[in-house]
Amino acid sequence: xxxxxxxxxxxxxxxxxxxxxxxxxxxxxxxxxxxxxxxxxxxxxxxxxxxxxxxxxxxxxxxxxxxxxxxxxxxxxxxxxxxxxxxxxxxxxxxxxxxxxxxxxxxxxxxxxxxxxxxxxxxxxxxxxxxxxxxxxxxxxxxxxxxxxxxxxxxxxxxxxxxxxxxxxxxxxxx
Amino acid sequence: xxxxxxxxxxxxxxxxxxxxxxxxxxxxxxxxxxxxxxxxxxxxxxxxxxxxxxxxxxxxxxxxxxxxxxxxxxxxxxxxxxxxxxxxxxxxxxxxxxxxxxxxxxxxxxxxxxxxxxxxxxxxxxxxxxxxxxxxxxxxxxxxxxxxxxxxxxxxxxxxxxxxxxxxxxxxxxxxxxxxxxxx
Numbered sequence: 001x002x003x004x005x006x007x008x009x010x011x012x013x014x015x016x017x018x019x020x021x022x023x024x025x026x027x028x029x030x031x032x033x034x035x036x037x038x039x040x041x042x043x044x045x046x047x048x049x050x051x052x053x054x055x056x057x058x059x060x061x062x063x064x065x066x067x068x069x070x071x072x073x074x075x076x077x078x079x080x081x082x083x084x085x086x087x088x089x090x091x092x093x094x095x096x097x098x099x100x101x102x103x104x105x106x107x108x109x110x111x112x113x114x115x116x117x118x119x120x121x122x123x124x125x126x127x128x129x130x131x132x133x134x135x136x137x138x139x140x141x142x143x144x145x146x147x148x149x150x151x152x153x154x155x156x157x158x159x160x161x162x163x164x165x166x167x168x169x170x171x172x173x174x175x
Numbered sequence: 176x177x178x179x180x181x182x183x184x185x186x187x188x189x190x191x192x193x194x195x196x197x198x199x200x201x202x203x204x205x206x207x208x209x210x211x212x213x214x215x216x217x218x219x220x221x222x223x224x225x226x227x228x229x230x231x232x233x234x235x236x237x238x239x240x241x242x243x244x245x246x247x248x249x250x251x252x253x254x255x256x257x258x259x260x261x262x263x264x265x266x267x268x269x270x271x272x273x274x275x276x277x278x279x280x281x282x283x284x285x286x287x288x289x290x291x292x293x294x295x296x297x298x299x300x301x302x303x304x305x306x307x308x309x310x311x312x313x314x315x316x317x318x319x320x321x322x323x324x325x326x327x328x329x330x331x332x333x334x335x336x337x338x339x340x341x342x343x344x345x346x347x348x349x350x351x352x353x354x355x356x357x358x359x
Contacts, residue, residue, distance in 0.1 A: 024287065025357035028226030028243035029299065032307070032337065032352060034274060038345040039255035041267070101254035101272060101341040 038103035050093035105174035119164035222286035234277035
């Protein structure tokens with residue numbers, strides 16, 4: 001019994017010597033603070049039934065209908081749903097991809113405006129006319145990529161020919 | 176002759192007991208590094224080292240508190256707007272927001288017989304499912320070696336990244352990272 005006790009004491013002394021022989025160490029604490037804001041992000045993407053977008057996958061895209069006319073051939077994925085005595089309409093599709101982050105929102109509103117209509121043509125997104133005022137195009141859009149149509153009504157008068165370019169601003173607002 | 180054999184056997188049992196005791200003691204120390212640290216610190220009479228944090232030119236503000244304690248403020252971050260704090264970059268990778276910044280860590284030594292130290296880091300407190308990386312190494316509750324030779328007295332820059340899943344709701348984020356320095 002005495003021998004066992006001596007052995008245990010010797011072991012404790014050994015441990016202590018080991019601890020003293022160790023190098024000193026130190027600790028530090030770095031707190032990391034941030035504020036996470038909710039956000040949504042919109043980009044335009046080429047639709048399978050639409051023309052190929054310039055700037056595909058960005059929020060600054062170009063949709064080029066190409067050469068259009070009341071009776072001539074049209075670019076791939078451009079259709080001509082109507083031709084009347086005074087005008088004709090060309091139509092194609094484009095995709096809008098809206099993603100949300102750090103938000104409880106389940107869907108969003110898509111709005112559009114034509115701040116300065118240089119050509120004088122009439123634009124329609126889905127079935128809603130685009131005007132100079134920011135207007136709701138579609139409500140309760142689910143996040144992800146959704147397909148939309150864009151139609152342009154072009155007069156048939158002799159003065160309307162050449163290249164035209166207009167800019168439509170889209171806004172996505174989380175519900 | 177028979178008696179000699181008995182004594183030898185008894186001696187072996189004692190050495191076995193010593194070995195077992197040492198193994199158990201070593202195991203207890205390895206199981207809980209946090210509990211083991213104060214014991215090591217208390218015997219550092221021959222020299223001491225300290226860990227301090229500092230802002231770097233390409234990083235956000237670092238507010239030092241008590242010795243060895245500081246707070247890095249990454250400010251407001253979002254997937255769409257990124258960050259408005261200089262030195263804080265935000266990328267969206269798949270469904271995750273990655274906040275990347277730089278911090279400076281200085282290990283200072285006093286009366287130690289070495290020029291560098293091993294620096295480890297571990298996650299003391301993680302907030303709302305976020306993951307943290309230092310120099311591309313994910314942090315966990317177990318200390319991870321991030322610098323095998325941190326020069327004493329010099330500020331070394333480290334890249335700190337926070338991965339914030341998109342499902343994390345907006346709001347304040349507060350986490351703590353522990354650092355352990357031990358001289359080589």
